[in-house]
Each structure stands twice: as C-alpha cells, then as structure tokens.
Amino acid sequence: MADDRFHVYDTTLRDGAQQEGLNLTVADKLTVARHLDGLGVGFIEGGWPGANPKDTEFFRRARTELDLKHAQLAAFGATRRAGVKAADDPLVAALRESGAPVVTLVAKSHDRHVELALRTTLTENLAMIRDTVSHLRAEGQRVFLDAEHFFDGYKSNPAYALEVIRTAAEAGADVIALCDTNGGMLPDELADVVLAAAGTQARLGIHCHDDTGCAVANTLAAVRAGVTHVQGCANGYGERSGNANLFTVVANLQLKRGFDLVPREALADMTRIAHAITEVTNVTPNSHQPYVGVSAFAHKAGLHASAIKVDPNLYQHIDPAEVGNDMRMLVSDMAGRASVELKGRELGYTLSPQDSRELVERVKDLESQGYTFEAADASFELLLRDTVGGDRRRHFSVESWRVIVERPAGGDVVSEATVKLHAKGERIVATGEGNGPVNALDKAVRQALERLYPELARLELTDFKVRILEGTHGTQAITRVLITSSDDTGEWSTVGVDENIIEASWQALEQAVTYGLLRAGHEGD
Numbered sequence: 318m319a320d321d322r323f324h325v326y327d328t329t330l331r332d333g334a335q336q337e338g339l340n341l342t343v344a345d346k347l348t349v350a351r352h353l354d355g356l357g358v359g360f361i362e363g364g365w366p367g368a369n370p371k372d373t374e375f376f377r378r379a380r381t382e383l384d385l386k387h388a389q390l391a392a393f394g395a396t397r398r399a400g401v402k403a404a405d406d407p408l409v410a411a412l413r414e415s416g417a418p419v420v421t422l423v424a425k426s427h428d429r430h431v432e433l434a435l436r437t438t439l440t441e442n443l444a445m446i447r448d449t450v451s452h453l454r455a456e457g458q459r460v461f462l463d464a465e466h467f468f469d470g471y472k473s474n475p476a477y478a479l480e481v482i483r484t485a486a487e488a489g490a491d492v493i494a495l496c497d498t499n500g501g502m503l504p505d506e507l508a509d510v511v512l513a514a515a516g517t518q519a520r521l522g523i524h525c526h527d528d529t530g531c532a533v534a535n536t537l538a539a540v541r542a543g544v545t546h547v548q549g550c551a552n553g554y555g556e557r558s559g560n561a562n563l564f565t566v567v568a569n570l571q572l573k574r575g576f577d578l579v580p581r582e583a584l585a586d587m588t589r590i591a592h593a594i595t596e597v598t599n600v601t602p603n604s605h606q607p608y609v610g611v612s613a614f615a616h617k618a619g620l621h622a623s624a625i626k627v628d629p630n631l632y633q634h635i636d637p638a639e640v641g642n643d644m645r646m647l648v649s650d651m652a653g654r655a656s657v658e659l660k661g662r663e664l665g666y667t668l669s670p671q672d673s674r675e676l677v678e679r680v681k682d683l684e685s686q687g688y689t690f691e692a693a694d695a696s697f698e699l700l701l702r703d704t705v706g707g708d709r710r711r712h713f714s715v716e717s718w719r720v721i722v723e724r725p726a727g728g729d730v731v732s733e734a735t736v737k738l739h740a741k742g743e744r745i746v747a748t749g750e751g752n753g754p755v756n757a758l759d760k761a762v763r764q765a766l767e768r769l770y771p772e773l774a775r776l777e778l779t780d781f782k783v784r785i786l787e788g789t790h791g792t793q794a795i796t797r798v799l800i801t802s803s804d805d806t807g808e809w810s811t812v813g814v815d816e817n818i819i820e821a822s823w824q825a826l827e828q829a830v831t832y833g834l835l836r837a838g839h840e841g842d
C-alpha cells in the first residue's frame with residue numbers, strides 16, 4: 318500500500334469520464350483502474366455508486382475482479398439530503414454498501430451555491446456534512462471531503478468556506494480537498510487561499526480544473542502551500558479543458574521536487590501506461606503531452622541534432638527514460654546528417670559517413686516529393702535498410718496489381734483486387750474483395766502470401782489517413798497516404814505518395830506488409 322503521508326488520488330473514472338466523447342464501459346473502467354494501479358497511485362475514485370448504475374456495477378465487480386497492489390478504491394457521493402438522517406438516506410447507503418474502503422463526499426462550500434443550488438440554509442449544509450461524515454466513519458469507512466467551489470466560495474464568504482473545512486475535519490474527515498471547480502484560479506491567488514485554509518489545521522488536498530491552463534501549476538502551488546493530497550486525471554481528461562493531468566503532476570513532484578510518490582520502475586513505465594489508457598478511452602493521444610507524448614522529447618532542427626549527438630542533456634530537461642519515453646528524432650528535411658545518424662543508431666544501425674550522406678539526400682529528395690517520415694517510422698527504417706544493405710532482399714516482388722470498383726444497379730459498391738506476386742520462387746495470383754479498393758488490395762495480398770507467411774494473419778491495418786497535397790504551379794495535386802498497422806506487439810506506420818490515391822495506398826500497403834514480415838523475424842529471401 319502506498320505511503321499515507323502524501324496522497325496521489327486519481328479521479329479519471331469519475332471526473333475524467335465527464336470529458337465530451339469519452340465513454341467507458343464497466344470493463345473499460347476496470348482496465349483503466351489496473352493501469353492506474355500499475356503506475357502506483359494511492360487512490361482510484363471509481364464513480365458514484367447509487368447515482369449511476371454503471372458505477373454501482375463497477376464497485377460490485379471490482380470486489381472480485383480487481384486485485385490492486387497499490388491503490389485503494391474510493392466511492393464518490395454527496396452528503397445526505399437536507400432534512401433527513403444520513404443513516405436513512407438511500408444515496409448514503411449506496412456509498413456504505415459499495416464496499417470501497419474510502420468515501421469521498423462532495424459538499425458545497427460556497428454560500429451562494431448552498432442557497433441557490435442546494436436550496437437550504439448555511440446551517441443545515443454544515444449539519445449535512447457533520448452527520449454524513451460521522452455516520453460513514455462510524456460504519457468503518459475512511460472519509461475524504463471534496464469542498465466544491467471552494468476558491469470561489471472563499472472569495473464570496475471566507476468565514477463560511479473555512480467553517481466547512483472545520484466542520485468536516487471535526488466530524489472525522491481525513492482530508493478536505495479544496496476544489497477549483499470552475500477552474501478559474503491562477504497559481505499565486507490559489508496559493509494564498511490554500512495558506513488561509515491551512516490555518517484550520519485540517520489535512521488539505523487539491524482538485525483543479527484546467528480552464529486557465531494552470532491546473533498543474535495550481536496543483537504544484539497548493540503543494541508548496543502545504544497540501545498533502547493531489548487529485549487529477551490520466552492524460553488530463555475531464556470536462557471543458559480537463560482536470561489537472563495527474564501524470565504531469567506526479568512526474569513534476571517526483572522528478573523536480575524529490576517527492577517519493579510512485580515506485581521508480583512504475584514511473585519509468587508511465588509513457589506506456591498513458592498510451593495504454595488512450596487505447597481504452599479511444600481518445601487520440603496528445604503527441605505534445607508533457608513527459609509522455611511521443612513528441613515530448615523529439616527534436617527536429619538539424620542544428621540541435623549535432624549538439625545532441627555530443628551531449629543529449631543539453632537539449633532535454635530530464636532523461637526521457639525516467640518516464641519511459643525516448644528522444645525520438647524527427648527525420649525531416651530540416652534535419653541534417655547528425656539527425657539521420659542518431660535516428661539510425663536509435664533503430665540499431667551504425668551508419669558510415671557515406672551511408673548517412675546518401676540517406677540524407679534520399680530523405681530530402683523524397684520529402685520534396687511529398688513523403689513524410691516523421692509519421693512513418695517504418696518507411697524510414699526500410700529506406701535506411703535499403704541504403705545500408707544496398708540490395709535489400711525482398712519477401713515478395715510485385716508483377717502487377719489491379720482493382721475494379723463496381724456498383725451494380727440498386728446494390729452496394731464493391732471493390733475487387735487481383736495481385737500477381739512472386740515469393741519464395743513461386744508466382745502467385747490472388748484476388749480479394751473489400752468495401753473499398755485498399756481493403757480489397759489488402760485482402761488480395763494476404764490471400765497471396767498467408768500460406769507462405771502465416772504470421773500475416775496477426776497483421777492488421779488500424780488506421781488509414783489520406784491527405785491531398787497541393788501541386789506547385791502547373792503540376793497536379795498529389796495524394797499522400799499514411800497507413801498504420803499493428804500486430805500483437807506494437808504498431809508501425811508507412812507512407813505512400815502519388816497522383817493516384819490507389820497507387821499511393823499500394824506503396825504504403827506493400828511497405829506495411831514488408832515491415833510486418835521483418836518484425837515477425839523474416840529477413841526476406
């Protein structure tokens with residue numbers, strides 16, 4: 318179990334799940350919880366049992382299906398309704414029955430919200446807090462309190478906001494998390510309010526939203542002002558501009574402030590965990606996300622690259638390996654020979670000066686035609702192998718391909734592809750049908766090669782992006798196709814460029830298959 322002196326409290330499954338377009342099934346929530354536990358967070362807020370059937374179900378299944386090594390589950394819910402006893406309130410009962418060792422109660426700490434939203438008196442609100450906290454404590458649960466709208470409430474009526482903290486702490490709440498619910502605070506003013514709240518002697522936490530782009534900075538300012546409990550969400554998920562990004566908060570505190578929050582080896586797995594969570598949430602990862610984004614340590618300019626070769630620390634704020642990221646060099650026409658050499662070394666190749674020069678020329682030439690290698694690492698590696706190996710041995714060669722697109726009257730459009738390939742001394746003719754020409758070509762290639770290379774069955778095309786590049790004056794527009802493929806161990810991207818979209822797709826597809834076979838251990842014949 319994590320150290321209780323400082324809490325890393327994740328609310329991805331409750332507050333993060335409020336993000337527009339983010340929908341998690343119960344199974345998804347269990348998977349995300351496992352990933353968060355793998356990172357070593359102390360608390361995982363699973364949702365609001367009783368108010369949301371999916372969340373009730375989550376806590377029920379978590380009891381048998383989750384085997385958490387670090388984290389404890391927290392159930393989120395409101396204080397009792399006005400005018401009833403906590404013991405008689407069915408929503409409070411649902412929190413008790415969730416089986417979660419921790420309950421995080423949300424309570425109003427802004428006087429106007431009490432009167433206008435809750436429609437009760439300031440005194441009754443305090444009674445609701447006192448009664449609910451002490452009831453759950455008596456029933457054996459640990460209680461944290463989220464003081465909703467605390468910072469705006471403090472501005473409106475500081476005495477009342479502080480009274481909410483004192484009431485909750487006296488009733489037995491272990492932590493009072495001060496919430497910047499509207500996300501409008503800036504670090505300096507937020508720190509002043511936290512210092513004032515610290516005068517209550519209660520243990521304080523912080524919960525920030527990113528509406529000013531300061532959620533992480535605000536969280537750090539609150540820690541500096543004395544809070545010992547930080548809340549946030551994986552990848553900064555949350556409604557509007559999101560919640561404080563818990564990964565950034567943890568990395569900052571651990572690597573820059575010397576806090577010992579999560580195991581070092583877990584921190585070194587953070588990039589993988591951040592991306593694994595995006596697979597579950599189906600939210601495109603932000604490549605520029607601090608610490609864990611694929612571009613977080615990537616350099617482009619050729620000038621930097623030559624200095625990086627001498628000393629990588631000159632251009633990076635931490636060793637990317639500490640968070641499981643790496644200094645991926647972007648190969649582009651801005652980059653000089655040093656970038657290419659470095660990228661080659663990253664991929665495990667030693668390039669002679671002659672090879673590097675040749676490769677830089679080829680990259681520049683191809684990029685001027687519209688290719689991009691920044692997003693097509695596999696295509697770059699194939700190009701590199703061609704350059705180093707001279708005559709690259711191939712798994713197959715192409716005699717021809719053909720695609721027919723047909724729409725029978727009143728029917729759906731179907732595509733049919735025929736490929737004629739040579740592989741392992743055989744000439745193979747195969748056809749495939751698909752809902753589009755690329756799909757049909759993909760099926761035909763597999764049909765042709767799967768007997769010789771059964772590993773192709775594991776290869777899947779996962780993404781297909783098309784971009785029309787404007788032609789320069791007097792020339793035609795050209796099409797660039799990027800294909801992302803995956804097998805059970807990872808994914809790779811390839812690029813094709815042509816005036817004809819199907820030819821561009823074919824180039825990317827052919828490389829995708831070649832690279833997939835190399836990954837499967839076939840050097841080609």
Ligand SMILES: [Zn+2]
Nearest residue numbers: 332498524526
């Ligand atoms: Zn919130």
